[in-house]
Amino acid sequence: MRIEEEIKLDYKDVLICPKRSTLTSRKDVNISRTFKFKYSDKELDAVPVIAANMDGVGTMAMAEAFFPNRMMVALHKYYTVPQLKKFFDSIGPERSKYVFYTIGLADEDLRKLEEVLKVVKRDNIHNICIDVANGYTERFGNFVKKVRERFPNKVIMAGNVVTPEMTEQLILSGADIVKVGIGPGSTCLTRKMAGVGYPQLSAVIECADAAHGMGGHICADGGCEVPGDIAKAFGGGADFVMLGGLLSGHKECEAKIYTKNGKKFVSFYGSSSEDAMKKHNGGTSEYRANEGKTVEVIYRGPVEKTIQDILGGLRSACTYIGASQLKEVPKRTTFVRVNRQLSSYFRD
Numbered sequence: 001m002r003i004e005e006e007i008k009l010d011y012k013d014v015l016i017c018p019k020r021s022t023l024t025s026r027k028d029v030n031i032s033r034t035f036k037f038k039y040s041d042k043e044l045d046a047v048p049v050i051a052a053n054m055d056g057v058g059t060m061a062m063a064e065a066f067f068p069n070r071m072m073v074a075l076h077k078y079y080t081v082p083q084l085k086k087f088f089d090s091i092g093p094e095r096s097k098y099v100f101y102t103i104g105l106a107d108e109d110l111r112k113l114e115e116v117l118k119v120v121k122r123d124n125i126h127n128i129c130i131d132v133a134n135g136y137t138e139r140f141g142n143f144v145k146k147v148r149e150r151f152p153n154k155v156i157m158a159g160n161v162v163t164p165e166m167t168e169q170l171i172l173s174g175a176d177i178v179k180v181g182i183g184p185g186s187t188c189l190t191r192k193m194a195g196v197g198y199p200q201l202s203a204v205i206e207c208a209d210a211a212h213g214m215g216g217h218i219c220a221d222g223g224c225e226v227p228g229d230i231a232k233a234f235g236g237g238a239d240f241v242m243l244g245g246l247l248s249g250h251k252e253c254e255a256k257i258y259t260k261n262g263k264k265f266v267s268f269y270g271s272s273s274e275d276a277m278k279k280h281n282g283g284t285s286e287y288r289a290n291e292g293k294t295v296e297v298i299y300r301g302p303v304e305k306t307i308q309d310i311l312g313g314l315r316s317a318c319t320y321i322g323a324s325q326l327k328e329v330p331k332r333t334t335f336v337r338v339n340r341q342l343s344s345y346f347r348d
């Protein structure tokens with residue numbers, strides 16, 4: 001047994017310190033970024049905020065709402081082949097750049113992807129997200145290699161991991177972007193059920209450093225509870241930030257709305273919650289515990305207002321630290337640690 005004594009931090013443990021700036025308006029800030037990838041030769045110019053590949057977040061309707069802002073969506077895995085064909089053909093190759101097709105480790109997922117690729121118009125699927133809860137298994141690394149060999153020119157995002165060694169390993173296996181985050185998600189119970197995880201800001205800082213050293217990128221996945229956390233993730237070196245809970249409860253989530261005491265709600269469930277298992281796998285296997293939960297979220301209508309909050313918060317952070325471009329954010333970020341009392345105060 002070994003104890004790592006250095007304190008590791010979550011987003012709520014820090015604030016970003018303001019810096020002298022010559023920017024006069026939030027309008028002057030460019031929050032999109034141009035990406036070149038380690039393996040794929042596809043270039044991307046996007047606002048690198050991604051809707052998570054969860055039921056009720058990674059939907060086609062969310063993608064449509066995000067396109068005007070050039071934000072991104074990782075579609076959930078449960079659309080049918082005809083639905084996917086119709087969607088990818090209708091958005092065309094330009095807007096497909098903002099969409100990830102998600103697969104898990106199952107052979108069936110890969111088979112379905114092959115089938116979709118046969119029926120969609122050529123080159124309408126740019127990006128693949130390979131998503132598993134635990135990216136540490138040898139099987140996962142081998143799977144990422146296999147997908148890279150099969151699709152040399154797609155942008156591949158793979159995860160999740162939280163440590164630099166495994167980030168490097170996944171990049172060596174063929175990932176352009178490594179998805180970072182185990183335990184911080186709003187519907188995640190891994191920290192509670194398994195005692196496993198890593199404070200998210202530190203994971204982002206350490207994995208970004210490792211990835212950038214090899215020409216790779218990272219996506220900070222989970223734990224952004226308020227728009228300011230997105231700026232903190234970028235400040236820590238994230239190239240992309242993935243959001244679940246912050247985008248839940250909107251019209252675009254394609255979730256059933258119900259009324260209780262005169263108020264509208266939707267239920268938002270984790271991908272490994274009992275509800276998700278019942279819906280997609282016919283229940284949870286005997287040997288597994290559910291590492292996800294269901295939360296009741298107030299229905300918030302169209303996502304447009306939330307998009308404005310997210311992008312406005314990001315522009316504001318850039319203005320406070322004098323970053324005219326998103327790319328400059330980590331260089332201009334100094335985090336100050338806050339005490340626990342303050343951390344709960346400023347988030348309420």
Ligand code: 5GP
Nearest residue numbers: 052185186188222223244245270271272292
């Ligand atoms: P959020 O933005 O809601 O804090 O985090 C979203 C992320 O939480 C997702 O992208 C995914 O990585 C993770 N997540 C989603 N559902 C579950 C779940 O049921 N269990 C666990 N452990 N993580 C989940």
